[in-house]
Amino acid sequence: MRILIVDDETLIRQHLSSLEEWESLQCAIVGEAANGREALELIPLVKPQLVITDIRMPEMDGIELAGMIRRIYPHIHVMFISAYDDFEYAKQAMKLGVCDFITKPIQVSEMIDSVELLQQGILRMNEDERLEREKAISLLLSEDTGIMEAQNLLVAHHVQDRSIQVILVEIDNADLMHLSERPLSFIVLRELVDHRLQDQPQMYWTYLDRSGIYIVLFAADDMPLAGGVQSMQIANQLLDEIGKLSGYSLSIGISRPLPSAAELREGFRQSKQCMEYRMLLGKGSIISYEALIGLEKGRMDKEDKAMTELLMHIRRGDGSQIPAALRVIYREMLAAGLDKKVIQHYALEVLTRADQMLEELHIPIPPESSIDAKQKIFSYSILSDLLEFLSGYLSQAAYLIAQQSDTGTPSIIRRIHLFLEQHYKEDVTLASLSAKLHMNHSYLSRLIKKQTGVHFRDLLWKHRIDKAKELMRQQELKTFEIAYELGFKDPSHFSQVFKRMVGVSPSDYRASLPPT
Template identity: 60%
Template sequence: MRILIVDDEALIRDHLGGLLEWEAVHCTVVGKASNGLEALEMIQKTGPTLVITDIRMPAMNGLELAEHLRADHPHIHVMFISAYHDFEYAKQAMKLGVCDFITKPIRIPELLESVELLQQGVLRMNEDDRLEQEKLMALLLACEGEPDEAAVLIRRRQVEDRQIQVALVEIDNAELLYLSDRPLSLMVLREIVDHRLKDQPRLYWTYLDRNGIIAVFFEPDGSEFGTGSEPLAIAGGLVTDVKEITGHSVSVGISRRLPSVLAIREGLWQSRQCLEYRMLLGKGSIISFDALAQLEQGRVSREEKAIVELIGHVRLADQAQIAASLRGIYREMLASGMNKNVIQQYAAEILSRTDALFEELHFPVDQERRIQAQKSLFGYSILADLLQFLSDYLGKAAESIAARSHPEQPTVVKRVFDYLDKHCTEEISLLSLSRHLHINHSYLSRLIKKETGVNFRDLLWKYRIDKAKELMRRGEGKTFEIAYEVGFKDPSHFSQVFKRTVGVSPSGYRDSLTPEQQQVNSSTDR
């Protein structure tokens, strides 16, 4: 492996560049640079396969360098060197596909171990496949991704119609790892995760997260998940493996079953919610999102439930219900005899959840306004005044959501069907539809579910099957011609979906129609 060292500190550059151990792990240092710009100039001449770079540097920092490499030299691996106070900053590196980061002071055995793991092919897949998976995961997890590009990659990997579960394997007390004699490398953790997953039958992806590893489990092709216990069993073995191999503990949060890989951000959110209970359950916890309801019965307070209900009304931009919820909170505060500090913390949590909602919906959050609001609420000493402040704040938030999300629900659903009428034969996804309607895709999904009772994928299948039945009643075309006309690319897939939806095969449905029924239906359709 050819290595380029990038660090603005000459002592570190020279120390790493002159290590005698490189030869033992079959590596050669082909160059040393003092910043990102200098590194980019050297890459064409030296042809490195791995760049080991500091984050904070003049002229061009490590993150900027990684962005350039990802765009122009995606085959080059990047490893970060980070001081502990750069830890938050270094989390951004995970989105850029950085393979690992090593904390300062640098422990040479840890560095060499990460490089060796990289050489061995941690993911046990070919380079092109690994790069494409990393790119797709980054697109799906990014707050502002490229929906069209992601859709192409999803179709290429043939996972668009498969359910998923998302597990988050997170190092316990990760923020304190710098105090450990032997910090747990994310590369090592990923290797352990992959080793544990490789023998289970499901397709899976893994991805570096800020404190651990994201694992995505796909349903077996053509079938549903079984009992749902498989990820729990895998997680149990994984927690044991990590403890035995590294001496560190990890906890695992597991999402519900989700309709497709497009819901991966929702799955990650659910997994992180699970890990919020680690403080109660302790290290090495395994928590599923389905089990949270049972945990909440004994642990979630009335105040927490009220906040969840309140934010739900803000999400739907329901001003009347927001006001009603705030009145209920006001009465609860008076009845409970809360002191000023508790009330202020309660109000601060409401603001925090509102900002989190904006981030989830991909709405811009004005940081200055956020800070000012937090300061303002701690200035109120009268409960009625504080509740009026919250009412104004949440009212404006609901107005913003209504303006950006087009909350006229029946009109939106009608526009969905109008779009399907005109584009039935084309490739249609929830993302492409939301872009056409200029509506947040998560919000659109909820509207469709609320108005029709089914999710978008089932709605699309039902629409196409109803269209096919209409054509059959009119006696128009052969089965394979009708399949193509209503948007199916594969006649056999059309037959499977038709039978699952209608209860009989297309030919069976056609044979069941009497001439009189065909005439009646045809005249009705016209």
């Protein structure tokens, strides 16, 4: 809690400011003032949540200060301290909504207890108010809520005459998070957002939705929002500070300033629509609906030149040209200002065309691989990530076509044998081999088994055992030296594999060799 101390006696201000108990209550003394006038000048600068003030002071006393705070800053709490235990003062304090009245000489324990009770009350009140606001937002967003019911809700929350602006904070690539992680991540994000915004003077509501955190900014009574300047400042602060604290990459959409809280639904729609353009602009973006209005939304023809060239490279089996072709498409999408749905359907069309080419050429592609790829397209929220995924998938399709034109599947198996002959010492895995060949992991495994009759691991061991036989014929190396030379970390494991594949132990095999 941020506290401002106001007293015309310097020693009292210093004493209250230096209390060690503040730290345990997570309180910070953000300023000191000698009278009410100084306090009013400080409040917008230090943004206190509690003002502890003396009553009798020169220039502006505590009674007048409390009245001004109640009118200008109704969210700030006031606590009176006074050397005069006067019933009249106590009555005025009650009228002004002062949270406590403590007489001098000040008992530290009494003040600390009072502040602690205030904190607990604020927490309960904040939670109750938040639940009420979320309920109100849900009703205002519902199409079943009538005009009169909506107006009554706005009046009940004293926001009927206030202009608004809506900010949406989303975690980038939240769709790729595990389902169990999302709710907790959004709750943590909301707590961080609330904590960051609690010191800013502008009234706001927050609303947790499955897509992210909505922030509704309210202008002061009868005052329009300042052209979105404040919302952009808040967005920049949230992106920088909350992103660092949470460890998440965030993007933010900002609606236009709207003349009335009755247009809440439109504000939510605009801020959400901004997120459709995150795919173009990338992670960590701040996207203003105002800026999108002048953007001419194009639509890329499925038969446009860029797609035609991309498909031509795939059909020719020229995977090396695919990244460059996708970069051209990326630039055209940026220029056209396409939204997320158009981009996703464009990507789906390209992928479907590539699969059709493979079918026409009778090249097998695992059905689950194609289905997974098509589903994955709709999980990407950033264009560069989507195109990187497409590049890998389409390059694999081009590679399969190229291999068929070069005597087809047998050529792939020859390349695998050649690779293993050259790299048998290394820790080669099916995953590293499939990456090297730009092929699907599961598809490559089935292809090897179908064409060679053995699994990949046995194929690798066969190459190692063949090399072991060659080394044994030279009669130069011991068995354990051969094992290490072949990439086995354990000589006994080498002996077991050798006996399983050859039928005899390495020593028996060496003994059976004719003398050189």
